[in-house]
Amino acid sequence: MKELILGGARSGKSLLAEKxxxxxxxHVIYLATAEARDGExxxxxxxxxERRPPEWSCVEETLHLAAKLHxxxxxxxxxxxxxxxxxxxxxxxxxxxxxQAEAGEAIDCPFFQEETGTLxxxxxxxxxxxxLVSNEVGWGIVPMHxxxxxxxxxxGRLNQRVAAACDRVTLVAAGLPLQLK
Numbered sequence: 001m002k003e004l005i006l007g008g009a010r011s012g013k014s015l016l017a018e019k020x021x022x023x024x025x026x027h028v029i030y031l032a033t034a035e036a037r038d039g040e041x042x043x044x045x046x047x048x049x050e051r052r053p054p055e056w057s058c059v060e061e062t063l064h065l066a067a068k069l070h071x072x073x074x075x076x077x078x079x080x081x082x083x084x085x086x087x088x089x090x091x092x093x094x095x096x097x098x099x100q101a102e103a104g105e106a107i108d109c110p111f112f113q114e115e116t117g118t119l120x121x122x123x124x125x126x127x128x129x130x131x132l133v134s135n136e137v138g139w140g141i142v143p144m145h146x147x148x149x150x151x152x153x154x155x156g157r158l159n160q161r162v163a164a165a166c167d168r169v170t171l172v173a174a175g176l177p178l179q180l181k
Contacts (some may be wrong), residue, residue, distance in 0.1 A: 001129050001130075001167050001168065002123050002124065002126065002129075002130045002132075002165065002166040002168070003020065003131050003132065003158070003166055003167065003169070004132045004134060004162050004163050004166045004168075004169045004170070005017045005020075005084070005131060005132070005133050005134070005177075006135070006136045006159060006169065006170070006171050006172070007135070007136060007171060007172035007173060008090050008135065008136055008137075008139070008173070009135065011172045011173055011174065011175070012172045012174070012175035012176075012177075013133050013134075013135075013172040014048065014082055014083070015152045015175070016172055016177055017082065017133045018052065018080065020131055021056075021078050021129075021131055024078035024129050026076050026077055026078040026128060026129055027057070027076060027077050027078070028055075028056040028077075028078045028079075028080060029040065029056070029057045029058075029059055029077060029078070029079045029080070030052060030056050030057065030058045030080050031059050031060075031061070031065075031069070031080065031081045031082070032045070032048075032058060032059070032060045032078050032082060032084075033060075033061060033062055033065065033081065033082070033083060033084070033086045033087035033090065034060075034062075034086045035062050035086075035090065035132075048073065048082070059072065061093055062086075062087070063087075063091060063115065064091045064115065065081065065087050065115070065119055066115065066118040066119040066121075066122045067118075069081070069119075069126060069130070070126070073126040073127050073128050073130065073158050074127055074128050075127045075128050075130070076128065077127075077128040078128060078130075079126075079130050079131070081131065081132045081133060082133045082134065083132075083133040083134055084090075084132055084133065084134035084135075084158060084159075084162065085114075085134055085137070085155060087153055088116075088128070088151070088154060088158055089135070089151065091116070092109075092112065092147075092150065092151060092154065093112070094111065095109040095110075095111040096108075096109050097109040097112050097150065097154075098147050098150070101146040101147045101149070101150040102146055102147055104114055104146065107150065117159060119162075120161045120162065120165050123162065123165040123166065124158045124165055132162060132166070134155070134158070134159055134162065135155065136152070136159065136171070137151075137152050137155050137156070138152060152173045163180075163181065167181075168181055169181040
């Protein structure tokens with residue numbers, strides 16, 4: 001089973017993903033994409049760590065998500081990826097995409113396209129259970145800053161592509177899950 005769990009900030013999407021992983025009956029690997037670049041993010045990471053069961057493995061991968069999933073996936077494993085939103089942000093800033101958007105240039109970032117394309121192609125082929133968490137960021141106003149607009153556009157595109165590759169898609173709002181697919 002491949003599942004995408006979407007929601008806004010503090011919607012309960014990570015809690016639902018953790019519940020589904022715990023109920024999977026498989027060994028759980030929490031695949032974290034965040035980087036602790038400041039104190040606030042460090043506190044968020046600590047909060048997530050503290051609420052996970054101690055028997056879960058935790059692996060960090062900020063850029064090469066598809067390669068790490070390919071390495072870790074197995075029939076008896078449930079991998080919870082939290083989250084695609086931070087991974088996308090990491091990709092945009094690791095390559096030239098963010099700088100190109102800032103400069104008003106057309107986006108030409110092969111690294112970004114390769115990493116996202118590889119993930120989409122890989123998802124249906126992975127053994128075991130895969131739960132991917134992502135933010136739904138497209139319900140607000142169009143951002144004023146070019147990098148923010150690029151991010152919102154690419155997040156929407158990524159969510160659509162991942163949703164198409166998954167067996168189940170769940171939207172979470174106010175802690176309540178709504179199965180979309």
